[in-house]
Amino acid sequence: MRINEEIRIREVRVTDADGEQLGIMQTKDALKLAEERHLDLVEVAPKARPPVCRIMDFGKYRYEQQKREKEARKKQKVITIKEVKLRPNIEQHDFEVKLKNAQRFVEEGNKVKVTIMFRGRELSHPELGNELLDKLAKAMEESVNIERAAKLEGKNMTMILSPKAQKSQKAKKTAKGGTGDAQSQDTSSDS
Numbered sequence: 001m002r003i004n005e006e007i008r009i010r011e012v013r014v015t016d017a018d019g020e021q022l023g024i025m026q027t028k029d030a031l032k033l034a035e036e037r038h039l040d041l042v043e044v045a046p047k048a049r050p051p052v053c054r055i056m057d058f059g060k061y062r063y064e065q066q067k068r069e070k071e072a073r074k075k076q077k078v079i080t081i082k083e084v085k086l087r088p089n090i091e092q093h094d095f096e097v098k099l100k101n102a103q104r105f106v107e108e109g110n111k112v113k114v115t116i117m118f119r120g121r122e123l124s125h126p127e128l129g130n131e132l133l134d135k136l137a138k139a140m141e142e143s144v145n146i147e148r149a150a151k152l153e154g155k156n157m158t159m160i161l162s163p164k165a166q167k168s169q170k171a172k173k174t175a176k177g178g179t180g181d182a183q184s185q186d187t188s189s190d191s
Contacts, residue, residue, distance in 0.1 A: 002043040003058050004031060012043075012053045024050055081160070083113045086136075088128040095132075099139055106143050106163045116157040129157040137161070 007027055014022040014030045017039065025033075027041075034041040034055045042061070045052035082105040084098050102112045114136055116129040133150045140161065148160040 002046070003040050004034070007031075007041060007043050007051075007053065009051050011050045012041075013048070013050050014041075015044075015052065015054045017054065017056045022055075027053075030055070077109065079109065079111060081111045081113050083115060085115045085117060086132060088116055088118060088122050088125065088132060090132070095135075099136060102136065102161070103140060103143065106140065106161065109163055111147065111163070112144070112161045114159045114161065118155050118157070123155060126152050126157060133157065133159045 009027055011024055012027050012030055013024050014033070016022055022033075030041050030053060037055060039055050040058040041053050042056055042058050043051055044054050082102075084102045084105075086095070086098055090098070102114065105112045114133060116132060118126070118129065122128070129152070130150055137144070137146055137159070143164060144161040145164055146159065147162040148158070150157055150159045
């Protein structure tokens with residue numbers, strides 16, 4: 001986007017800050033008009049014939065544009081992949097701890113990569129890893145979708161789980177509901 005003296009075209013179509021057409025004029029005349037109004041001449045459609053320029057406050061325009069971009073970034077949900085690592089001969093209690101961690105990650109709205117690490121002779125029994133991943137997936141089946149099934153890659157077997165849509169929405173609703181209850185309790189105690 002070119003502004004003021006950066007515009008090198010001889011003739012331009014000029015619009016006002018309100019979008020009102022001022023017509024086709026020489027670039028130097030348009031620059032004078034913009035300076036008289038203490039505004040900038042900004043090229044908004046360089047591909048048009050003649051190019052379209054708008055008389056506006058460029059600093060204010062950039063500020064509002066950055067503000068809109070910042071709001072859009074706030075509304076974006078960033079999904080990260082959390083990893084849970086297991087061994088094929090894991091004890092029951094350790095498995096339950098890993099399962100709770102995976103469930104917590106899913107409730108937070110993150111994807112979970114479950115990795116089973118094989119060492120030495122364990123690699124000759126990949127069915128143990130499959131059984132373990134199936135057991136984990138069954139325990140979490142109501143809250144997750146299997147995005148990528150179990151796959152042996154080198155010495156590791158991985159599976160990726162993603163949260164189901166309704167589960168993450170329920171978590172948001174309960175979080176909002178909990179905040180509202182706390183506020184209603186605070187206001188009732190003030191009365």
